Amino acid sequence: MPIGEVYDRLAQVIIELGHKYQAPVFEPHVTLLAGIPGPEELVVGQCHRLAAMVEPYSIQLTKLDQLDEFYRCVFVRVLETAPVMETNLKARDVFGLEQGLPHMPHLSLLYGNFPEATKRQIIHGLEDSCDLKFQAESMHLIDGRGRPPDWHRVREFAFRAPSLS
Numbered sequence: 001m002p003i004g005e006v007y008d009r010l011a012q013v014i015i016e017l018g019h020k021y022q023a024p025v026f027e028p029h030v031t032l033l034a035g036i037p038g039p040e041e042l043v044v045g046q047c048h049r050l051a052a053m054v055e056p057y058s059i060q061l062t063k064l065d066q067l068d069e070f071y072r073c074v075f076v077r078v079l080e081t082a083p084v085m086e087t088n089l090k091a092r093d094v095f096g097l098e099q100g101l102p103h104m105p106h107l108s109l110l111y112g113n114f115p116e117a118t119k120r121q122i123i124h125g126l127e128d129s130c131d132l133k134f135q136a137e138s139m140h141l142i143d144g145r146g147r148p149p150d151w152h153r154v155r156e157f158a159f160r161a162p163s164l165s
Helices: 004-020 040-053 082-094 116-126
Strands: 057-066 074-078 106-110 133-136 138-143 152-158
Touching (some): 004 133, 040 082, 057 106, 057 116, 074 116
Antiparallel strands (some): 057 074, 057 133
């Protein structure tokens, strides 16, 4: 999750779009991995292990985009840097999840099912507001059962301190 001013700016966009389009409101975040199975106690331990393997890294938001998917209705793509992609691979390994679909890092701005013309209009109106960069220094375990209003943060896990070499 972004922090500070970047969090505030993105949260405001998500709130405004949610209210305007009667869509769910949620916290700005870049999903590292979804659908992690297992009891919470086990998953928390795996999160500790993963966080210890990852140094803080930069996340650059790039291009606004849209898909015909509820959770990727309107979003901003994340630059696919080595740390971004490698962290996803480490997460898949730690949680024992198959490779599956390629990781497409992104930060969603609107959830829902809307006509393509509506999504294009939204993107056109946001073009100057999402060229942002932030430092990922931790990850959050989210209980994502149900719809976004029911989601809640379980815990935050700080990434390991950068090595001095």
